[in-house]
Amino acid sequence: MKQYDTLIIGFGKAGKTLAKDFAAQGQQIAVVEQDSNMYGGTCINVGCIPSKTLLHESTEQNSFSETMTRKKDVVAALNKKNFNNLDSDDNIDVYTYKAQFKDNETVILLDESNETVETLQAKNIVINTGNRSNIPDIEGIKSTENIYDSKGIMELDNLPEQLVIIGAGYIALEFATIFSNLGSKVKIVNSQKHVLITEDRDVASSIYEEFLNRGIEFIDDAEVTAFSTEGNRPKVHTTQGDIIGDAVLLATGRVPNTDLALENTDIQLGDKGEIKVNEFLQTTVDHIYAVGDVKGGAQFTYISLDDYRIVKDHLTGSQQRSTKNRGHVPYTVFLDPPLARIGFTASKAKKEGHHIKEGKIEVKNIPRHKVNHDDRGLFKVVVDADSDLILGASLFGKESEEIINFIKLAMDQDIPYTTLRDNIYTHPTMVESFNDLFNI
Numbered sequence: 001m002k003q004y005d006t007l008i009i010g011f012g013k014a015g016k017t018l019a020k021d022f023a024a025q026g027q028q029i030a031v032v033e034q035d036s037n038m039y040g041g042t043c044i045n046v047g048c049i050p051s052k053t054l055l056h057e058s059t060e061q062n063s064f065s066e067t068m069t070r071k072k073d074v075v076a077a078l079n080k081k082n083f084n085n086l087d088s089d090d091n092i093d094v095y096t097y098k099a100q101f102k103d104n105e106t107v108i109l110l111d112e113s114n115e116t117v118e119t120l121q122a123k124n125i126v127i128n129t130g131n132r133s134n135i136p137d138i139e140g141i142k143s144t145e146n147i148y149d150s151k152g153i154m155e156l157d158n159l160p161e162q163l164v165i166i167g168a169g170y171i172a173l174e175f176a177t178i179f180s181n182l183g184s185k186v187k188i189v190n191s192q193k194h195v196l197i198t199e200d201r202d203v204a205s206s207i208y209e210e211f212l213n214r215g216i217e218f219i220d221d222a223e224v225t226a227f228s229t230e231g232n233r234p235k236v237h238t239t240q241g242d243i244i245g246d247a248v249l250l251a252t253g254r255v256p257n258t259d260l261a262l263e264n265t266d267i268q269l270g271d272k273g274e275i276k277v278n279e280f281l282q283t284t285v286d287h288i289y290a291v292g293d294v295k296g297g298a299q300f301t302y303i304s305l306d307d308y309r310i311v312k313d314h315l316t317g318s319q320q321r322s323t324k325n326r327g328h329v330p331y332t333v334f335l336d337p338p339l340a341r342i343g344f345t346a347s348k349a350k351k352e353g354h355h356i357k358e359g360k361i362e363v364k365n366i367p368r369h370k371v372n373h374d375d376r377g378l379f380k381v382v383v384d385a386d387s388d389l390i391l392g393a394s395l396f397g398k399e400s401e402e403i404i405n406f407i408k409l410a411m412d413q414d415i416p417y418t419t420l421r422d423n424i425y426t427h428p429t430m431v432e433s434f435n436d437l438f439n440i
């Protein structure tokens, strides 16, 4: 049996960052990752980085094979760099096995034939096992060929002429953009009456119009009842009729990876199968923490990174940092152009009892659009008319994925909207639009 100060299960963003920091403090660290293709975790291997590389390359009008080759190169380089970064550290041992709990203190490592190869104990254990695609239990889903999840679709050898996407969340909309850029005809099967129903109405219409301009079709209010094969092609049976494509992408959410023999521990799960944690990310066993997607809630790389800060502060700092004080969480849906969001929309702010003012500017009225040669999009902000504080922003347009972070800072620091309105900005930039956007 090997003893460590900290044992990290899963090579995710929080875990790898904690490993490096704690090792620098002189701790002995074990990191366990079940799959050598996943050193560095979901984001760099099968998530953010490959998908954003595909988006970038396809937006530059590169061919399908150029786009896929570049993605492969980027992922291979990052996987290797992530492995070496931990493996070369004298205080870190990286184990490429599947971890399973034996009890609250002990973790066994299994090889591919499920044989125990090592037993580890540590003062603290951090579970950072992420999540995986939710595969709904629909008739024919296993027997029908050419049905992929987000990982599988990024490994295709040939561009599907017609792609049918099930779901209308982040993954659906981002991959619809990528594959329509590459030349596929895309149809999105959406179980809701409308796409982007929780977004600002004007912004959602603007995005919808952009999707229609690209020839993307929405089949709204449709439930998938079965899959079958017709002449080698997958057929999607829905309550709004049948659709045939060359490939189907399942973008129906993600479920936590908790195949860890947790029944041997006192760790409890929540309603959605996530590991239950308190605001310091401790599970129901005090010395075992859960970080990143496996604990449920917002699923972003920067949340996993912030979880690292919380656990580090709890174990080696002032114990002040918690999920309760991480501030507003922005997000970007990487469409072309992107949608960047934070806080309330106007209708949500009103429902919450705020007396509001709204600012709005179309991208075609921002001088930078001429340089970018792109007039698509709309920026909107909501402020509290009584306090002058910013309540939210919906920025659909080029470079919004960068400038949303500016608004987060202002919101977290209680900077009134008038400061952003009156600030000097460099020119020509998209962010200089704040002089007008906040001129409410």
Ligand SMILES: Cc1cc2nc3c(=O)[nH]c(=O)nc-3n(C[C@H](O)[C@H](O)[C@H](O)COP(=O)(O)OP(=O)(O)OC[C@H]3O[C@@H](n4cnc5c(N)ncnc54)[C@H](O)[C@@H]3O)c2cc1C
Pocket (backbone or CB within 6 Å): 009, 010, 011, 012, 013, 014, 015, 032, 033, 034, 035, 038, 039, 040, 041, 042, 043, 044, 046, 047, 048, 049, 051, 052, 097, 098, 099, 100, 128, 129, 130, 131, 150, 171, 257, 259, 260, 291, 292, 293, 294, 299, 300, 301, 302, 304, 334
């Ligand atoms: C297609 C896609 C696009 C995305 N795009 C973005 C984006 O643009 N921006 C963004 O912020 N987020 C994005 N996300 C979400 C983001 O990837 C995750 O929120 C982020 O990677 C969090 O990961 P994590 O720290 O929870 O662990 P992960 O990075 O998921 O790592 C968990 C690791 O644990 C390993 N593991 C699991 N079980 C065991 C076990 N029993 N033993 C040993 N190892 C195990 C897994 O193999 C995996 O490598 C995207 C996700 C997907 C799927």
Ligand SMILES: NC(=O)c1ccc[n+]([C@@H]2O[C@H](COP(=O)([O-])OP(=O)(O)OC[C@H]3O[C@@H](n4cnc5c(N)ncnc54)[C@H](O)[C@@H]3O)[C@@H](O)[C@H]2O)c1
Pocket (backbone or CB within 6 Å): 136, 166, 167, 168, 169, 170, 171, 172, 174, 189, 190, 191, 192, 223, 224, 251, 252, 253, 254, 298, 299, 300, 331, 332, 333, 334
């Ligand atoms: N840009 C980013 O930051 C980014 C990009 C991609 C993914 N992610 C993360 O990954 C997570 C997973 O993304 P996602 O798009 O899979 O999930 P999601 O929760 O955003 O969307 C899931 C979609 O699937 C639909 N759905 C579920 N079951 C269905 C069924 N049986 N039939 C038809 N539709 C069904 C839902 O109505 C919803 O539209 C996101 O929550 C996000 O945090 C982030």
